[in-house]
Amino acid sequence: MTKITYTQPQVNNNRPDVATMSQWLAPIVWENSFDLTVIDNIYKQKNITVATTVFAVGKYVRFLKDLLESAEQHFMVGYRVHYYIFTDLPHEVPVLTLGEGRRLKIMKTAGSSRWQEISLRRMEMIEKLIEEELLNNADYIFSLDVDSKFYGHWGAESLGDLVGVLHAWFFGLSRDQFTYERRPESQAYIPFSEGDYYYGGAVIGGRLANVLKLTKTCRMQLDLDRANKIEAVWQEESHLNKYFLYNKPTKLLSPEYLWDDKKGKPDFIKIVRFSQVLKNYAEIRPNP
Numbered sequence: 001m002t003k004i005t006y007t008q009p010q011v012n013n014n015r016p017d018v019a020t021m022s023q024w025l026a027p028i029v030w031e032n033s034f035d036l037t038v039i040d041n042i043y044k045q046k047n048i049t050v051a052t053t054v055f056a057v058g059k060y061v062r063f064l065k066d067l068l069e070s071a072e073q074h075f076m077v078g079y080r081v082h083y084y085i086f087t088d089l090p091h092e093v094p095v096l097t098l099g100e101g102r103r104l105k106i107m108k109t110a111g112s113s114r115w116q117e118i119s120l121r122r123m124e125m126i127e128k129l130i131e132e133e134l135l136n137n138a139d140y141i142f143s144l145d146v147d148s149k150f151y152g153h154w155g156a157e158s159l160g161d162l163v164g165v166l167h168a169w170f171f172g173l174s175r176d177q178f179t180y181e182r183r184p185e186s187q188a189y190i191p192f193s194e195g196d197y198y199y200g201g202a203v204i205g206g207r208l209a210n211v212l213k214l215t216k217t218c219r220m221q222l223d224l225d226r227a228n229k230i231e232a233v234w235q236e237e238s239h240l241n242k243y244f245l246y247n248k249p250t251k252l253l254s255p256e257y258l259w260d261d262k263k264g265k266p267d268f269i270k271i272v273r274f275s276q277v278l279k280n281y282a283e284i285r286p287n288p
């Protein structure tokens with residue numbers, strides 16, 4: 001660290017209204033739970049690159065413009081960000097002026113006539129991208145859903161070895177209400193008596209090696225399910241939840257990092273940083 005001036009840490013919790021630590025002592029990141037000056041002073045010197053994958057297949061390309069423009073305003077500003085846009089419609093990717101140190105690469109992918117298929121294939125494509133292209137070219141990776149938008153700061157406080165986000169709709173519910181996969185025949189099965197949080201599949205992050213292990217494991221579990229002719233209730237999100245149950249994330253992002261435009265804001269949400277935008281499923285999905 002270089003010498004900087006910042007406020008002395010307090011001995012009490014700045015956010016007594018919410019838990020800022022999991023039972024396994026992974027921080028849960030909330031507004032006012034961190035000092036960005038200190039965090040930036042640590043990470044800026046590391047000269048890191050954050051790879052960011054976004055899938056925009058079929059009609060979902062329409063969400064790219066808002067997502068990318070808002071990311072340029074709010075996401076990892078001041079850091080090197082390499083976007084990898086997976087799409088079957090490369091010509092429809094908007095042309096944007098990116099900030100310094102920020103790049104965008106289009107990854108041509110096949111289209112699909114089933115939206116579930118796209119969600120089932122993301123793990124495999126991220127796994128391949130890390131193995132074939134990223135291992136020497138990036139430090140951290142985030143996978144983000146395209147039908148979303150940044151509304152507020154999302155910076156280096158979100159970085160960690162393995163990062164999951166707490167799903168806005170399930171935050172505060174009891175574990176038996178989570179929409180985990182409940183059929184024991186699926187590899188994503190979680191019994192009603194288990195579970196910590198319900199994690200959103202729209203945001204996965206961490207160091208490359210950790211996310212590689214996650215995507216590889218989930219992809220193998222998805223393959224096994226496919227061979228057994230079973231599809232988990234929320235496809236890759238179900239497998240992600242299973243993975244995080246037995247491989248605990250080292251950092252948890254509060255629902256500030258994955259809100260939903262449809263959802264009212266309770267008092268504990270001081271800021272919405274990233275949120276899922278309203279969409280008309282009938283209009284944008286290839287199948288009902």
Ligand code: UDP
Pocket residue numbers: 054055056057058059060115118119144145146147202284285286
């Ligand atoms: N997706 C896509 N094209 C599709 C369906 C899904 O590109 O036809 C990608 C896109 O990145 C989207 C993500 O898969 O953000 C998750 O799908 P979706 O938003 O439909 O799932 P939901 O969050 O609504 O359950």
